Every structure is written in C-alpha cells, then in structure tokens.
Amino acid sequence: MAHRLNGVSCKTLLVAAVVGCAMAPAAFAQPAGQAAADPAAVVEARQTQMKRLKDVMKTVTGYVKDGAGTPADVKAAALVASDVASKVPNLYPKGTQVGVGKSETLPAAWEQWDKFLAANKAMGEAGVKLAAAADTGNKDAIAGAFKGLGASCGACHDNFRQKK
Numbered sequence: 001m002a003h004r005l006n007g008v009s010c011k012t013l014l015v016a017a018v019v020g021c022a023m024a025p026a027a028f029a030q031p032a033g034q035a036a037a038d039p040a041a042v043v044e045a046r047q048t049q050m051k052r053l054k055d056v057m058k059t060v061t062g063y064v065k066d067g068a069g070t071p072a073d074v075k076a077a078a079l080v081a082s083d084v085a086s087k088v089p090n091l092y093p094k095g096t097q098v099g100v101g102k103s104e105t106l107p108a109a110w111e112q113w114d115k116f117l118a119a120n121k122a123m124g125e126a127g128v129k130l131a132a133a134a135d136t137g138n139k140d141a142i143a144g145a146f147k148g149l150g151a152s153c154g155a156c157h158d159n160f161r162q163k164k
C-alpha cells in the first residue's frame with residue numbers, strides 16, 4: 001500500500017541528498033501532524049521496511065564475520081539502510097502507536113518527534129558511511145562502519161520501540 005502521506009520523497013535523489021533530505025526535519029515533521037488514512041496498513045508498511053533492515057544486518061554480518069559475499073554486497077545493503085531512513089518519517093503518522101494494528105511504536109516517538117527523526121537521520125548517515133567503507137574494500141573499515149550502523153538501530157529501538 002505505501003500510502004503517500006505527503007509529497008516529500010528522497011527516493012529519487014542521490015544518496016548524499018538523501019542524507020541532506022533527512023536533515024530537513026521541517027519537511028518530514030509534517031506527517032506526524034496528520035492522521036493516517038489506514039493506520040493498521042501504515043504499521044504494516046513500516047514493519048516491512050524494518051524487515052529490510054534485518055536483511056541488511058544479515059548480509060553485512062555475513063561478510064564481516066563469515067567472509068560471505070563481497071564489498072559490493074555490503075554497499076548495496078548499506079544503501080538499503082539509507083533508503084529505509086528516507087522512508088521512515090512518512091511511515092510514522094500520528095495515531096499509529098502501540099495498540100493500533102500490530103504497532104510496537106511507543107507514544108514517545110511522537111512526544112519526542114525531533115529525537116526520533118534524529119535517530120533516523122543517524123541511521124541514514126551510518127548507511128552512507130558504510131557504503132563509503134565498502135567502496136574502499138577494506139574489511140576493517142567495513143567492520144568499523146558496520147558497528148555504527150548497528151548502534152543506530154539500538155539507539156532508536158531503546159527509546160521508541162516497545163520492549164518484548
């Protein structure tokens with residue numbers, strides 16, 4: 001469904017621009033002020049995006065820990081993380097907190113919307129850094145940048161995702 005909640009999209013922009021776009025909370029803060037037409041569907045859509053991140057972690061962990069795949073695979077995965085970051089702000093309209101559909105998002109996400117966006121921006125930037133590290137082909141650089149990406153997940157989940 002991926003219902004569009006406003007006209008802002010970073011999708012067609014270059015990676016660097018994606019980060020720039022994520023740095024413009026004013027453009028993205030808008031959806032939080034709007035109600036979702038179909039809240040349960042929005043929740044599902046964002047969970048689908050989060051699942052892409054799970055695959056990202058799997059791919060890069062495979063490379064770093066087991067030597068599976070190539071730096072090019074890491075780069076592609078890293079860019080998925082940045083792509084997801086570009087979508088996140090539009091996938092969290094107000095009224096989609098825990099209790100709505102299968103939402104696991106705490107009300108804190110909207111109470112601290114700027115902080116939520118900042119955590120998302122950090123993930124987008126970590127993805128760009130990981131992609132750059134992948135370009136060097138240096139495994140240590142990749143492993144270091146990957147730590148940054150992993151930390152960005154936890155930083156947001158700790159504050160805004162319901163604990164299991």
Ligand code: HEC
Nearest residue numbers: 047050053054102103104105119120123152153156160161
């Ligand atoms: C800006 C905040 C934020 C960042 C950054 C973030 N997440 Fe999430 N994530 C959430 C929230 C909020 C939920 C709960 C979504 C819901 O169900 O409403 C979630 C849910 C998930 C889920 C469960 C999806 C499902 O099937 O229900 C997975 C897996 C996940 N995140 C992985 C990741 C990984 C891996 C990263 C880092 C690469 C990451 N997330 C980064 C906020 C974030």
